[in-house]
Amino acid sequence: MNDLFVYTLRLGDDALISAQRTAEWIAAAPQLEEDVALGNIGLDQLGQARSLLQYAGSLDGRTEDDLAYFRDEREFLNAQLCELPNGDFGFAMARLLYFATYQHLLYDELRSSADETLAGVAGKAVKEVAYHxxxxxxxxxxxxxxxxxxxxxxxxxxxxxxxxxxxxxxxDPLVQRLPVAVDPSTLHDAWLERVLAVIDESTCERPSSSYQHTGGRLGRHTEHMGYLLAELQHVARSHPGATW
Amino acid sequence: MIEPLWEVFVRSRRGLSHTHVGSLHAPDATMALRNARDVYTRRQEGVSIWVVRAADITASSPDEKDEFFDPAGDKVYRHPTFYQVPEGVEHL
Structure with missing residues (x-):
């Protein structure tokens, strides 16, 4: 598989799996206004996923639906953060803070990528994500x-x-050799500064952990990913090629 | 917890006035503004939003309807159309 395909898939899968988890909040948020807010955010993420998966598909002879509905768990390249079950509202907002801040820094850099499609998607998404x-x-x-x-x-x-x-x-070697990619390690300092500023102001303690999970970019996922995909994919797989 | 009610006013485009579009619940003004953005402008309905705490609005009461509004009913001379404009008046 070529590098650009894999890179685009990583970005697209982060957005798709996040959209699925965000959408689960609709009709379950603490108030109607938050249902709508999270609905909007989930749809922003889904829009990003569609653009990215369409682009990845165009490099590989597949459609966005092929990539979303007919890949198995080990072929998904999203970070594990995106797939964890929703938990309570505090958990959901912690994830959105961590993930959207990362996405914002990433898209802001990717806007000036030499790849016009990636730059275009990032240019549109960066405003959406700033709101997230x-x-x-x-x-x-x-x-x-x-x-x-x-x-x-x-x-x-x-x-x-x-x-x-x-x-x-x-x-990893892929982002280092792919000239149109943003090496995410270059975003970490800025991310840490922004996230810790929010945590400090919130009067919470700064989290710390000696252990860090990994493997999502290689298709290794948590136990929750299979259940998520079952829900995401089952209609498309039960009725392949169905239209409305 | 019951959150305060806010009335939402949206300016649909430059040059027009803010118009009341509905209400929502939010814990404070900052969140009310964001909720209003999400609930009332998601289809490009506006370029500016005001939110006002519903409790801060002083409204006329239906009980006062007669003395408030009825007296205006028979005073047609308050409408500019009541007056004939004489021929030859300029700048009117």
């Missing part, structure tokens, strides 16, 4: 600096997801 960061930040601040219970849950979410953040910034 803001939304997550507003909630982390309010929950962290809210009641005793909301503080406890916000801290628990930040702590539980911290060991899944290093994977976002892993460098």
């Amino acid at each position: 960061v803001d939304h997550a930040m507003q909630w982390v601040l309010r929950l962290g600096d809210g009641t005793e219970e909301s503080h406890r849950r916000m801290q628990a979410g930040l702590d539980a997801l911290w060991p899944y953040t290093a994977e976002l910034f892993e460098s």
Whole structure:
């Protein structure tokens, strides 16, 4: 498989799997307004996924649907952070803060990629993701600096997801030799600064972890990924080629 | 917890006034503005949003309808169309 295909798939799978988890909040968020907000965010992520998977597919003779619905777990290249089950609302906002801040830095760099398609997708997405960061930040601040219970849950979410953040910034030979790619390791310092500033202001403690999960970029996933894909793919696989 | 109610006003484009579009719940003004963006402008309905705490609006009461509004009913001379403009008046 060529490098550009694999790289595009990594970005597209992050967006697709995040969209699936975000969409699970619709009709389950704490209030109607948040249902709509998360619906908008999930659809932004899905839009990014579609553009990226269409592009990846065009390099490989497949469609976006082939890539979304007819790949098996080991062929998905998203970071494990994206696939973890939703947990409570504090957990969800911690993930959105970590992930959207990463995406924002990434797309901001990718805008000037020599690959016009990737640059175009990034240019559109960077504005969407700036809003996702803001939304997550507003909630982390309010929950962290809210009641005793909301503080406890916000801290628990930040702590539980911290060991899944290093994977976002892993460098490997592929991103180093592919000139149109952004090496994610170059984004880590800026990410850390931005995320820790929010955590400090929220009155939560800075999380730390000696262990960091890895493997998503190689197709190795958590036990939750299979269940997620079953839900995502089962209609398309039960009725292959169906249209409406 | 019941969050405060906010009234939302959206300016649909430059040059027009903000128009009331509905209401929503939010814990504070910052979140109200963001919720309004998500709920009321997701189809490009606006270029500017105001949110006002519903409790801060002083409204006329239906009980006061008679004395508030009825007296205007028979005063047709308050409409400019009541007056005949004489021929030859300029700049009117």
